[in-house]
Structures are given as C-alpha cells and as structure tokens.
Amino acid sequence: MCAPNVCVAPHDGRPGTAAAAGQPQFPMMAADFPPLPSCPVTPINAADAWHILCALRTAAAGYPASLEGITVAADGTWHATRPIAPDAARLLDLLLPMACGGAPCVVAQIGQSLDGYIATASGDSCYVTGMQSRIHLHRLRALVDAVVVGVGTVIADDPALTVRHVTGPNPARVVLDPQGRAPRGARVFTERGATTWHAVCDPAQAAPGASALALPPGDAMATACALLQSLAQRGLRRVLIEGGGITISHFLQAGLLDRLHVMVAPLLLGSGRRTLTLPEIKSLQSALRPRCRSYALGEDRLYDLDLRHPAG
Numbered sequence: 001m002c003a004p005n006v007c008v009a010p011h012d013g014r015p016g017t018a019a020a021a022g023q024p025q026f027p028m029m030a031a032d033f034p035p036l037p038s039c040p041v042t043p044i045n046a047a048d049a050w051h052i053l054c055a056l057r058t059a060a061a062g063y064p065a066s067l068e069g070i071t072v073a074a075d076g077t078w079h080a081t082r083p084i085a086p087d088a089a090r091l092l093d094l095l096l097p098m099a100c101g102g103a104p105c106v107v108a109q110i111g112q113s114l115d116g117y118i119a120t121a122s123g124d125s126c127y128v129t130g131m132q133s134r135i136h137l138h139r140l141r142a143l144v145d146a147v148v149v150g151v152g153t154v155i156a157d158d159p160a161l162t163v164r165h166v167t168g169p170n171p172a173r174v175v176l177d178p179q180g181r182a183p184r185g186a187r188v189f190t191e192r193g194a195t196t197w198h199a200v201c202d203p204a205q206a207a208p209g210a211s212a213l214a215l216p217p218g219d220a221m222a223t224a225c226a227l228l229q230s231l232a233q234r235g236l237r238r239v240l241i242e243g244g245g246i247t248i249s250h251f252l253q254a255g256l257l258d259r260l261h262v263m264v265a266p267l268l269l270g271s272g273r274r275t276l277t278l279p280e281i282k283s284l285q286s287a288l289r290p291r292c293r294s295y296a297l298g299e300d301r302l303y304d305l306d307l308r309h310p311a312g
C-alpha cells in the first residue's frame, strides 16, 4: 500500500543547484530515485512527461505551472505529486531547462564517434549515433523556436529539419550561409511544414523557397551573435544549433551557448570531420570544464553540458 499524491521526486531541473531546505541533497539523478512502490496510482511515464514538456513550452499562464501531477517553477525546479517513472524524471531533468520559463535559451547538439568525429572526411554522417539519440534530437527540435545549421550540413546531408520521431511542432529552420552556397533544391527550401530563413550577406542570394535574413559584415563570432539577435527580433528566442562542427564551434567560442548536448556513440572513425575546433590552448587549466550530467541513450551516452556554470 502507498498513499496517493506522495511527492516522490522533488528536484531542481538545473543540475547541482540546491532546492528547498529539508529536501534530499543534490545533485540527484533519475537513477537515484527510490523504486516506485506498487500502488494503484498510475506513475507518470515518459509519454506523460513529453506531453507536459510540450504543454509547458507554450504555457501562457505563468509560473509556477501545474500539469498532470508536476509543478514547475520558472527556474526549472519541479516536483511531482504522483509517482514518476525514472525515465520520465530523466526527461524532465534534461529538457525542462529548455521548455519552461520563456527565457531565451541557446542549445547545441552534436552526435560524435568515441574518437571525436561527426562524419567521415567525405561528409557521411548517417548515422553516427543510434535511434535514441535521433529521437532526442527531434525532441530538442520540437522544444525550440528555431533550428540553425551551417551550409556545410545542408550540402552534405540535405536535412529537412522537421520533427518526425516524436509528436511536436516544427521549429523555424535557419541556414547559416554567408556566401549563398546552399543548393536551391535543398529540402529546407523546398519541403513545406516550417518557415525557412536563409541567412546570407547579400539578401539577393537567398533561395526562392526561403525568407532572406541579412547578415552584417564581420567575423564568424560576430556573425553568430548577429544571427541570434535577428532571430530574437523575430520572436525566435529558443534556438537549437544543430550542426555541423564548424558552426557549433563558432557559437561556443563566442560564448553564445547555454547548453551543449554531445551524444557519443561507441564507434571509431579514425579520421573525418571533427566535432569541435577551437583556438589552441597551452595548458589543461584553460580547458572548458562546465557542469555536466550524463545519461544513457540506448548504446550512446549523452553529455548535457551547462556552459553557464563551471563544474563544481
């Protein structure tokens, strides 16, 4: 027997932050939760958690918000008033920082081999990571306002950038292409389902199937910053930088990323296109050491890096 409406998982959606006094010590992970008791109260499962995340994404009623036994504060703190399954708790831990509060958020994702490559030298990347990682990518797409890719990814992969592996809305699509090199027949320009912005230096070079977004002259970091400002002016404040490695590196170097999700797959390429390329550092003391949590995604491992907080 167990009492209904027992709070089984008080938790802070942001890693390592103390929650209310008297609650369990953090950081807690989904795996730390006690086993669900056998009782007639239906636990919140992963499908319920995804439904809650999608609803919170567009919540207009303000915070704290209560939905289906989960109460969420604007800072990502959440607690459950019903039993919750560990995979559902993990989903909330991981994705609430992007879904709630309405604050601007820039997250990048990349899927890489164990030895740090995202594709072969010829550009073959389908697929480095497994199905669970691809589902995670589609969840990220569904939670953001806009998804950004570099022109190298459009040329190599011809992605549609829509949400297909989960239910959820398509984000606006943005192709970062200062020189207007993207093929006019690319799926982002020809397939319907979402708005596409073609970010180019010369608006006359924008693809016919897209809206032009003019990039000011400047280096890659200034361009990345200007792009986010332009998107914010259009109401697109939650942004996923989906790849490739060069594009993510520019946003990272410019200090524009709030979070970086790296999915590491158990394969070795030995050569190819690198995940990240940043200016050389002389000492390990200069390495980026953000706060980090990791999760299993099938055979892959997801590292959720909180770039606004150093490791404790």
Ligand SMILES: NC(=O)c1ccc[n+]([C@@H]2O[C@H](COP(=O)([O-])OP(=O)(O)OC[C@H]3O[C@@H](n4cnc5c(N)ncnc54)[C@H](OP(=O)(O)O)[C@@H]3O)[C@@H](O)[C@H]2O)c1
Residues within 6 Å of the ligand: 109, 110, 111, 112, 118, 119, 120, 122, 123, 124, 125, 128, 149, 150, 151, 152, 153, 154, 156, 157, 176, 177, 178, 179, 180, 181, 219, 220, 221, 223, 224, 242, 243, 244, 245, 246, 247, 248, 250, 251, 273
């Ligand atoms: N495994 C994964 O998760 C994943 C995800 C996405 C892509 N990929 C793979 O990654 C490869 C492509 O990645 P990539 O790193 O070679 O190229 P990329 O990042 O897709 O595109 C790089 C290009 O985009 C433009 N660009 C990006 N950021 C810019 C900035 N801040 N300012 C100005 N221009 C900017 C530049 O175009 P210009 O050179 O024209 O100036 C740059 O050369 C493909 O093989 C694809 O299959 C893998």
